[in-house]
Amino acid sequence: MSNFRQVDRETGFLLLPSVDEWLPERHLARFVVEVIERLDLSAMVKAYRGSGSASYHPSMLLGLLVYGYATGVFSCRQLERATYDSVAFRFIAANDHPDHDTIATFRRRFLREIEGLFVQVLMLAREAGVLKLGTVALDGTKVHANASRHSALSYEHASKLEAQLKAEIKELMALAEAADSADAPDGMSVPQELARREERLARIAEAKAKIEARAKERFAREQADHEAKMRARAEKARKTGRKPGGRPPQPPTAGPGAKDQVNLTDEDSRIMPGPGGGFEQAYNAQAAVATGSLLVVANDVVQAANDKEQIAPTLAALAALPEALGKPEAMLADTGYFSNANVTACAAAKIAPLIALGRERHNLSWQDRFAKAPPAPDNPTPLKAMAHRLASPEGRQLYALRKQTPEPVFGIIKSVMGFRQFSLRGLEKVKGEWNLVTMAWNVKPMFALAPA
Structure with missing residues (x-):
């Protein structure tokens, strides 16, 4: 039994x-x-x-x-x-x-208040001996917006829809005037059809205005860059006494392009290249991660798919942390963050940069792996000093921590915690939600590393 x-x-x-x-x-x-x-x-x-x-x-x-x-x-x-x-x-x-x-x-x-709590959690981690700000690694990951890329409207298509709707309104107005002498289709209400098209016209006009405003801002940035390049060419010609080689940079084009677009569901999101190919409606989520504990010490969300401009905001966020947390000594980043200005900014902040100068080679030979560092340059610029540091065995060993620091954090956030898409819409709200995500992530390693 x-x-x-x-x-x-x-x-x-x-x-x-x-x-x-x-x-x-x-x-x-x-x-x-x-x-x-x-x-x-x-x-x-x-x-x-x-x-x-x-x-x-x-x-x-x-x-x-x-x-x-x-x-x-x-x-x-x-x-x-x-x-x-x-x-x-x-x-x-x-x-x-x-x-x-x-x-x-x-x-x-309370998204804004939660931002302050993020720092308080880091202070608790510091008190518990979990967090040490020595070396931080910066990286970004694309996170889906709460919007479909099929909801995006390009400037060219908006103009075509606008012309089509205006023609249909004209036809409906003619049908309304001839209502006594012409038969309208069964079930059709001319006033309702007119109102529907006028509402769509208003939305399209609003979308076009946003695209035009973005194009104006972009033109101002590109025009400033063009003028700086032309001044540099003129200065070079003055110093050498010869005409600079190569074609002069082309001036930017004013006004929106045909493919410039805005998403009607979340206008702050952008279409970005996805990790597996193709494109997706997304934001670029940034995280600076401490190498020893894998705690996120600074975070941000940006609309640019490129990471080139994210070093300076990260340095500002790290500088704003309480002194009790300590000060980062080195920053690791891949080649997507590399520029001479970014290297100089890290050196100015007294943080040793280790930013890849180009794509890393795979399957290095043992001679390359154990090669001695070249002699240190005399009075090096920040860029030359970083290049020498990356070529040294110590620098290569330190830079190797980059792949095993932020990438596992993103992998766990996306695959284990399951956070692959923002729930909120709009850049400011999305920033607050990413702050909540990274704070929740920080609690997990704190719990795992805390004494029983």
Whole structure:
């Protein structure tokens, strides 16, 4: 005869249950609650008026978001459902169940305050001995926007649609004037059709205006670059007394191009090349990661697919960190970040740059791998000093940390945590959400590295 434990779903609890007994002593949900209890949430608390019905405490709502993003639950509806289905979420919510509208409103409302909490979490990591700001590695990854690339409207197609809609409005106006003598199709309302086309015309005009504004800004930047190049050619000709070789740079073209476009769902997002080929509607998410702990110490989201202009903002973000966190000594980055200006900016910030001068060769021979460093140049420029550092065995060994620092972080965020697309729209909101994602990521290695 089989011997089974009794399955009884009817008998009630003899004593009232405690949510504290539902989780193991060492659990990520407990750690998230402990971390948030040590954060200064006074700015959030003061934002509530204190009148009307009692509100959920910011610490509880923030805990749901941080644990949700750390475990791959990003939708506010899924977070609400998890407070019923998941023991860990029940523990964080203290057996309460805030609805999805409350969670969504809290997330949108306090994105700016969460940015400050990101630094506070880093301070806790420093106090725990987890974080040491020695060498940081900078990289970027494309994250899908909450919009489809098929919702993008090009300037050329917008102009064609505009002409088509104006012609249709003219036809409908003629049909309305001849309504007594001509039969309109069954079920067709001329006023409704006119209103629909006028609304579409207004949206197209708005989209074209945005494309034209972007083109104007781009032309101003390109014109400034063109003038700088022409001045450099003229200065070179003056010094050498000879006409510079090569063709002179072509001046930029004013006005929008035919393929300039705007996305009607999220106008701040951009079409960017995807990692596996093709293009996607995305943002470029940046992260500076500490090599020793894999904690993200600075983050940003930009609209440019190219990483060339992201060194200076990252240096500014690192400089703004509290002195108690320490100061980075070196910065690693791939060739997408390389420029003479970026190397000079790192040297000016007293951070040793290790930025690849070009694409790395694969399958190096043992002679190349163990080759001695060339002699150090006399009075080197920042660029020459970095090139010598990269050629030395110590520099090659340090630069080798680049691949194993930010790339695993992005891989875990995307594949393990499951964050592949932003939930919010608009550049500022997306920046706030990426800040929340990286803060949730930081909690995970802090929990793993914390003593039992």
